[in-house]
Amino acid sequence: MTAVCSPLRQDVDAFLRYLRVERQLSPLTQTSYDRQLTALLVIGDDLGLSTWQQLDVTHVRSMATRSKRHGLQSASLALRLSALRSFLDWMVAGGKLKANPAKGVCAPRAGRHLPKNMDVDEVSRLLDIDPHDPLAVRDRAMLEVMYGDGLRLAELVNLDCGHIDLLAGEVWVVGKGNKERKLPLGKSAITWLEHWLALREVFAPQDDAVFVAKTGKRISMRNVQKRFAEWGIKQGIESHVHPHKLRHSFATHMLESSGNLRAVQELLGHANLSTTQIYTHLDFQHLALVYDAAHPRAKRGKT
Numbered sequence: 001m002t003a004v005c006s007p008l009r010q011d012v013d014a015f016l017r018y019l020r021v022e023r024q025l026s027p028l029t030q031t032s033y034d035r036q037l038t039a040l041l042v043i044g045d046d047l048g049l050s051t052w053q054q055l056d057v058t059h060v061r062s063m064a065t066r067s068k069r070h071g072l073q074s075a076s077l078a079l080r081l082s083a084l085r086s087f088l089d090w091m092v093a094g095g096k097l098k099a100n101p102a103k104g105v106c107a108p109r110a111g112r113h114l115p116k117n118m119d120v121d122e123v124s125r126l127l128d129i130d131p132h133d134p135l136a137v138r139d140r141a142m143l144e145v146m147y148g149d150g151l152r153l154a155e156l157v158n159l160d161c162g163h164i165d166l167l168a169g170e171v172w173v174v175g176k177g178n179k180e181r182k183l184p185l186g187k188s189a190i191t192w193l194e195h196w197l198a199l200r201e202v203f204a205p206q207d208d209a210v211f212v213a214k215t216g217k218r219i220s221m222r223n224v225q226k227r228f229a230e231w232g233i234k235q236g237i238e239s240h241v242h243p244h245k246l247r248h249s250f251a252t253h254m255l256e257s258s259g260n261l262r263a264v265q266e267l268l269g270h271a272n273l274s275t276t277q278i279y280t281h282l283d284f285q286h287l288a289l290v291y292d293a294a295h296p297r298a299k300r301g302k303t
Contacts, residue, residue: 150250
């Protein structure tokens, strides 16, 4: 598939020279552009194009459709269309085209793979950790908070003591884009945070981090992943336990219990919980009520 004799090839070769000489892109990047544009030359020939000036948005969509039909996955198709847009932008800048017909054509989004969530019984078994040493207490507190509020891993490790109000049962979380959100802490999370914070000073913390390693430094994300996986094995959980699985389980269990997608979106700090739902702000008191009524480990202040 070289398309060496294609009437479209001359402009592509000039663009590749521009990338090599003026842009001085890496050989690997140049090869990637060459591969993608060469594939498009072949399709362009099949579509009967003899000049790039004939190319319109319909042709571009046909190129995308044919590429996908030939087995190109979404990520690779996005790369191919990106190469085409860059080439056509160069053509526009050089006065060879009036507009870039590939501007409005995007590859379909790759389907998001969500991990299989654990059921409530599995989570209960995972969290039934015997507090035989301070690190076990710390790990249970981390698990309770992560599952109790559906935190991202980075949000968990970045928690500072000043972010937690155990008396009010609240925690401030800094999420993606430095966006803050206030979340209700469930009874179990509060209990185990109290246990852990009473032992935390044993490790001579070096800063205000809630969760610290044996060295006294803020616990790393890699360490959390390792500890969660180890507890999953110790507690007899058949599937691999990792932080995002707990976050996904939180979302699933909350949705199953409450049916309130917008509240769960707010609790997770998601702009989109799914591709069809958008972020809707709900006041904190309403979130707390939904949380108390729905989360299996909440029951804050209830007997």
